[in-house]
Amino acid sequence: MVWFTEYQTENVGLTIRAKEVKTIKSKYQEIIVLDTQEFGKVLVLDGAIQTTEKDEFMYHEMLVHPALVKHPNPQRVLIIGGGDGGSVREALKHKTVEEVHLCEIDEEVIFVSEKYFPSISSKLRDPKVKIFIEDGNHFLEERKNYYDVIIMDSSDPIGPAEVLFQEKFYKKVKESLKENGIMVAQTESPFLQEEYFKNAVKEIKKVFKYVGIYTGFVPTYPAGMWSYTIASDDINVLENVNEEKLEEIETRYLDKELYKSLFAIPKFVKELVNE
Ligand code: SAM
Numbered sequence: 001m002v003w004f005t006e007y008q009t010e011n012v013g014l015t016i017r018a019k020e021v022k023t024i025k026s027k028y029q030e031i032i033v034l035d036t037q038e039f040g041k042v043l044v045l046d047g048a049i050q051t052t053e054k055d056e057f058m059y060h061e062m063l064v065h066p067a068l069v070k071h072p073n074p075q076r077v078l079i080i081g082g083g084d085g086g087s088v089r090e091a092l093k094h095k096t097v098e099e100v101h102l103c104e105i106d107e108e109v110i111f112v113s114e115k116y117f118p119s120i121s122s123k124l125r126d127p128k129v130k131i132f133i134e135d136g137n138h139f140l141e142e143r144k145n146y147y148d149v150i151i152m153d154s155s156d157p158i159g160p161a162e163v164l165f166q167e168k169f170y171k172k173v174k175e176s177l178k179e180n181g182i183m184v185a186q187t188e189s190p191f192l193q194e195e196y197f198k199n200a201v202k203e204i205k206k207v208f209k210y211v212g213i214y215t216g217f218v219p220t221y222p223a224g225m226w227s228y229t230i231a232s233d234d235i236n237v238l239e240n241v242n243e244e245k246l247e248e249i250e251t252r253y254l255d256k257e258l259y260k261s262l263f264a265i266p267k268f269v270k271e272l273v274n275e
Helices: 056-070 086-091 107-116 136-142 159-165 167-176 194-207 243-248 256-260 267-274
Strands: 002-007 013-025 030-036 040-045 048-052 076-081 099-104 129-133 147-153 177-186 210-217 225-232
Touching: 002 040, 013 107, 030 107, 040 107, 048 056, 056 086, 056 147, 056 177, 056 210, 056 225, 056 243, 056 256, 076 086, 076 136, 076 159, 086 099, 086 147, 099 107, 136 159, 136 167, 147 167, 159 167, 159 194, 167 177, 167 194, 194 210, 194 225, 194 267, 210 267, 243 256
Parallel strands: 076 099, 076 147, 099 129, 147 177
Antiparallel strands: 002 013, 013 030, 030 040, 040 048, 177 225, 210 225
16 A cells, blocks of 8 residues: 655645556656545546546536537537546537547557546547547647537646647637537636636636636545636527536436536635636
């Protein structure tokens, strides 16, 4: 047994005891797989927990479903990052979805997920899924006016993911969306990563007409409190419509009641983005 600590900030850490630790070095990052009592298998990239078998549903459902529910007829979906496969699995639950493109910079993350996280990566080889091993920033340049929904399932805004949180990149996202297109991004912890959060929202607001921020609980992410930012130029994403679509899919976190109050977020979070 070994204790693994993720340093979430300079002064705060989350420590989990692991029965086994595997370390793999890829071209881009250090990948660690922990086998733990409490959270099952845990995927760690460059020291930061990305997903765990126990709480991944909380993050993946909240990231993926609101955008797919709000879009009137989502057929083509792009996921940037997300090499573990959890967002792909959730997107495929929507029966209108015909094509899911996954653009992941590091193919090793996909291999590791397929080997150690079968319940998360289960749909990566579905015939509707096409995997591109590319940098999301360049990938979009060749695909204008193509997707109905773009999901930003990236790591923290440092290293290769830094560009994915900037205005220039969100402009490319907008150009790659079709009419009525919606994008959603994981935008970090409003409690422990205040600057990352505020900055991501500020950059998204520069580009899109309608922008909504919602929060959710993910125990292994910094402070356990996570944020998501959804945006569109054509659809007023602030209206929580089409809730009946949620009854057609299997979920464990997001249901109709929670969806109806999606934007009922803590006051301090609203204040951070309205500053
Ligand atoms: N759920 C996670 C979180 O918020 O902690 C994110 C999970 S997912 C594993 C993040 C993925 O984004 C990583 O596998 C990483 O390799 C990928 N990534 C980072 N920068 C990227 C880029 N520029 N283009 C495509 N994928 C990128």
